[in-house]
Amino acid sequence: MTDSSGIRSSGAEAQTTLRLQRADELPAWLALWGPLAVAAALALAWHLAPRFYLDHIAYEDGALEFTHFVIPVISIAWCLRILALPEARRDRLVLVWIVLGLLGSLYMAAEEISWGQQYFQWLTPDEWQAVNDQGETNLHNTSSWLDQKPRTVLEIGVVVGGIIIPLLALWRPALRAGRFALFLPALSCLPVAVICELVKFSGRLQSLGLLDWPVFENASEAQELYISLFILFYLVVFRHRVLARRAAGLPARPAAL
Numbered sequence: 235m236t237d238s239s240g241i242r243s244s245g246a247e248a249q250t251t252l253r254l255q256r257a258d259e260l261p262a263w264l265a266l267w268g269p270l271a272v273a274a275a276l277a278l279a280w281h282l283a284p285r286f287y288l289d290h291i292a293y294e295d296g297a298l299e300f301t302h303f304v305i306p307v308i309s310i311a312w313c314l315r316i317l318a319l320p321e322a323r324r325d326r327l328v329l330v331w332i333v334l335g336l337l338g339s340l341y342m343a344a345e346e347i348s349w350g351q352q353y354f355q356w357l358t359p360d361e362w363q364a365v366n367d368q369g370e371t372n373l374h375n376t377s378s379w380l381d382q383k384p385r386t387v388l389e390i391g392v393v394v395g396g397i398i399i400p401l402l403a404l405w406r407p408a409l410r411a412g413r414f415a416l417f418l419p420a421l422s423c424l425p426v427a428v429i430c431e432l433v434k435f436s437g438r439l440q441s442l443g444l445l446d447w448p449v450f451e452n453a454s455e456a457q458e459l460y461i462s463l464f465i466l467f468y469l470v471v472f473r474h475r476v477l478a479r480r481a482a483g484l485p486a487r488p489a490a491l
Contacts, residue, residue, distance in 0.1 A: 250482040257478035258420035258471055266425045269463060273429055273456070280451050292452040298459055299346060305462035306343035310336060312469040319476055321486040328476075328486050331417065335469060342462065348372040388461050389434070395419040396427025396464055416487040420471045423464060430460035 276298075280287045291297045313336035322328045347353060348370040356371070363369045365376050374381035400421045403409040409418065419427075437453025439445035450456050476486050 250484075253478045253482055254475070257474040258422060260420075260422040260467060260470065265422045265467065269426045269429050269460065272459070273433070276456055277449050280448075284451070287451060292450075292455055295352065298452075298455045301459050302455075302462060303343050303346040305459070305466055306339040306346070309339040309462070309466045309469055310343065312466065312473060313339060316469065316473045316476065319473070319480070319486075321476055321480055325486045328416070332469075332472075335465070339465065345372045345374050385458075385461075388465075392427045392430050392461060392464050395468075396423050397431070400424045413488050416472070416475055419464075419468050422471060423467050426460055426463045426467060430457055430464060433457045433460060 276287075276291070279291055289296070293299075313332050316322050316332045317329070317336070322332060344350075349372060350356075351358070351371045358366065358369050358371050362371060366372065368375045396419050399409070399418050400423065403418065404421070409415065433450065433453050434457045436445065436449040437457065440448045440453065479486060
């Protein structure tokens with residue numbers, strides 16, 4: 235009797251472990267091949283049809299700017315889906331973290347369209363034009379504290395969270411078992427983080443005159459696309475993890491010792 239109960243217990247633990255591991259996975263077409271295909275398409279468009287690229291993809295109101303709006307909107311939806319889970323709302327740290335993600339995604343989406351000005355074409359008040367260097371009703375063109383510095387924080391998050399932590403966790407798997415493991419980006423977020431940094435690196439080389447054959451024109455716009463994708467993939471995996479722990483009869487994250 236003891237042996238059979240022990241076998242059942244071991245089997246249940248193995249099933250729980252497998253369920254939690256699968257929660258970290260994303261389809262290969264989404265996590266790897268899709269981002270690679272987009273990078274290849276952008277590079278080919280720039281080199282094969284530069285006029286089309288400049289007019290319809292890379293600059294004001296182009297396809298890239300549209301992704302900077304629509305992907306954060308999708309992230310907002312995923313934040314709301316996470317907040318709809320009772321387990322997420324019961325854990326104060328999870329609640330605060332996802333609310334921050336929601337507000338950050340809202341800021342990214344709204345700022346990209348100047349809080350609706352690009353679509354509804356309202357006039358910018360004279361007082362706001364005096365402080366906004368592009369004469370738009372947004373905040374990021376008024377101060378580096380609302381533009382470059384938040385972006386720098388996101389870029390650091392992509393490097394540390396998207397590249398360093400997943401690779402470190404391969405070497406030290408215990409990182410995935412701690413109380414804060416829920417918050418650590420999954421290995422499936424690594425490809426989009428690496429592509430993001432390669433895009434930035436190519437732009438840096440170009441600006442320094444060290445790259446005579448630029449991969450992208452206006453690489454910072456392409457990098458912003460991958461930052462947005464990284465945040466979205468992170469939120470998708472986050473919700474999968476909470477649901478996997480629910481299915482295993484566990485709270486959103488391990489209780490404090």
